[in-house]
Amino acid sequence: MPLVQEVPSEIRSLTRFVPLLGEAAVEDARNLARRLQERLAGAVVWNVNSTAVGGGVAEMLHSLLGYARGAGLDVRWLTIGGPPEFFHLTKRLHHALHGGRGDGSPLGEAEHHVYASNLCKNAVELRGLVRRGDVVLLHDPQTAGLAPSLLAAGARVLWRCHIGADDVNADVELGWRFLERYLDGVPILIFSRERYVPDRYRDGRVVIIQPSIDAFSAKNVELDEDTVRSILVHVGLVEGPPPPSPRESFLRSDNTPGRVERFADVIRLGRASAWETPLVVQVSRWDPLKDMAGVLRGFSLMVQNHALPEADLVLAGPNVRAVADDPEGPAVFEDVYRAFREQPAAIRARIHLAMLPTADVEENAVIVNALQRHAAVVVQKSLHEGFGLTVTEAMWKGRPVVASAVGGIQDQIEDGVSGVLLPDPGDDEAFADALHRILADPALADHLGAAARARVRDRFLGVRHLVQYGEIIGRMLA
Numbered sequence: 001m002p003l004v005q006e007v008p009s010e011i012r013s014l015t016r017f018v019p020l021l022g023e024a025a026v027e028d029a030r031n032l033a034r035r036l037q038e039r040l041a042g043a044v045v046w047n048v049n050s051t052a053v054g055g056g057v058a059e060m061l062h063s064l065l066g067y068a069r070g071a072g073l074d075v076r077w078l079t080i081g082g083p084p085e086f087f088h089l090t091k092r093l094h095h096a097l098h099g100g101r102g103d104g105s106p107l108g109e110a111e112h113h114v115y116a117s118n119l120c121k122n123a124v125e126l127r128g129l130v131r132r133g134d135v136v137l138l139h140d141p142q143t144a145g146l147a148p149s150l151l152a153a154g155a156r157v158l159w160r161c162h163i164g165a166d167d168v169n170a171d172v173e174l175g176w177r178f179l180e181r182y183l184d185g186v187p188i189l190i191f192s193r194e195r196y197v198p199d200r201y202r203d204g205r206v207v208i209i210q211p212s213i214d215a216f217s218a219k220n221v222e223l224d225e226d227t228v229r230s231i232l233v234h235v236g237l238v239e240g241p242p243p244p245s246p247r248e249s250f251l252r253s254d255n256t257p258g259r260v261e262r263f264a265d266v267i268r269l270g271r272a273s274a275w276e277t278p279l280v281v282q283v284s285r286w287d288p289l290k291d292m293a294g295v296l297r298g299f300s301l302m303v304q305n306h307a308l309p310e311a312d313l314v315l316a317g318p319n320v321r322a323v324a325d326d327p328e329g330p331a332v333f334e335d336v337y338r339a340f341r342e343q344p345a346a347i348r349a350r351i352h353l354a355m356l357p358t359a360d361v362e363e364n365a366v367i368v369n370a371l372q373r374h375a376a377v378v379v380q381k382s383l384h385e386g387f388g389l390t391v392t393e394a395m396w397k398g399r400p401v402v403a404s405a406v407g408g409i410q411d412q413i414e415d416g417v418s419g420v421l422l423p424d425p426g427d428d429e430a431f432a433d434a435l436h437r438i439l440a441d442p443a444l445a446d447h448l449g450a451a452a453r454a455r456v457r458d459r460f461l462g463v464r465h466l467v468q469y470g471e472i473i474g475r476m477l478a
């Protein structure tokens with residue numbers, strides 16, 4: 001079986017964005033695409049990464065490729081392959097560029113051999129597909145080592161790094177030193193935030209592009225209140241009868257109806273909340289850096305410090321027994337469960353730990369969508385975050401968000417305007433106070449939520465992302 005696989009992509013129309021962005025903005029994007037397609041003169045724009053499913057990069061590629069193709073551009077997507085030792089090494093590189101959590105093993109010449117020899121095999125296959133003059137957008141450390149071979153074949157190569165660390169430490173430096181020799185000749189490097197750019201690349205070839213969400217995916221598509229309630233009651237997150245006019249279906253992103261009554265149950269610890277009870281929600285992988293246990297402790301403090309208002313907490317993540325690629329999940333869930341058990345019974349009754357079904361990606365996404373829409377406050381108390389997609393997702397739904405001032409979240413939320421930033425993610429008291437302030441002040445909540453939605457519309461939707469890509473590729477062709 002070949003290592004390189006083409007990922008099929010649906011065609012999506014930019015017309016969907018007209019009600020959100022206006023006719024003029026969408027027409028500008030279409031015109032840019034038209035001009036670009038003419039200038040490409042038959043050349044293809046390839047995206048290359050290492051997986052078609054799972055994770056924010058794959059999610060963004062599915063959506064952006066669809067819209068780019070809908071605008072008439074010949075954009076395609078390839079994934080590379082390799083043996084477990086290659087992916088073990090690239091996972092280490094990933095952790096290193098994020099600023100740590102390495103296992104202390106070296107990144108020396110033996111590792112270069114594992115990395116380069118696998119990418120050499122992939123490059124041979126790629127060179128059968130990519131022609132001279134084609135544009136190749138490589139994503140993340142897994143693909144950086146393809147650049148020299150593709151450049152030698154006459155392709156126009158860009159590399160995009162979706163990860164980064166606010167502060168350089170020895171691990172970060174080790175990771176960049178490893179990649180240096182592969183990236184030397186690449187004319188354009190794309191980062192998600194200014195602060196993630198290593199000093200060695202501050203030489204005019206860097207472009208900043210912030211990640212975006214798809215307003216029309218199952219995760220973010222508009223759901224009316226009856227649909228939200230039908231979903232949450234059906235999966236057992238909310239108690240009580242379904243709404244007076246229950247909804248059985250929602251539209252999947254391929255425009256076929258998904259059936260709510262076929263949804264798998266959520267695995268839940270704690271009783272379900274009443275529909276009327278305001279919810280504080282964090283949706284995350286069960287990862288130590290997401291600090292689910294800290295959210296739980298902060299919520300408990302809020303309940304102890306302030307008798308009112310009534311609120312429940314839902315901590316939701318994937319089913320740890322079903323997710324194969326997250327070895328830390330079960331242990332982190334155990335820690336959160338321990339923190340849950342330590343709470344007094346009256347507080348425990350207001351906390352719900354939920355493991356969402358993962359077998360069907362769209363079903364999982366729709367449950368997250370409903371939960372975020374139903375939340376009175378969405379929180380993201382991460383200790384570290386490249387760019388918190390959950391933050392943008394909640395902001396798009398007009399929810400007030402309380403989040404740590406770490407990584408990309410600092411670019412996503414303007415403190416006090418489109419959400420609340422916590423300067424010290426470890427300060428559970430400050431977190432409890434911020435939660436209480438919003439729960440006790442519905443006008444403030446509405447205000448923050450409305451500003452959040454406007455900010456996402458202006459900065460974090462796919463059209464802006466595509467226009468930035470279009471402009472860069474246009475520059476490369478000049």
Ligand code: UDP
Binds near residue numbers: 319
């Ligand atoms: N997510 C999900 N189901 C879950 C937990 C997370 O769909 O049970 C999604 C979440 O909605 C978001 C993504 O996974 O789209 C996580 O992205 P983020 O940037 O917030 O964090 P990461 O997991 O990439 O560190």
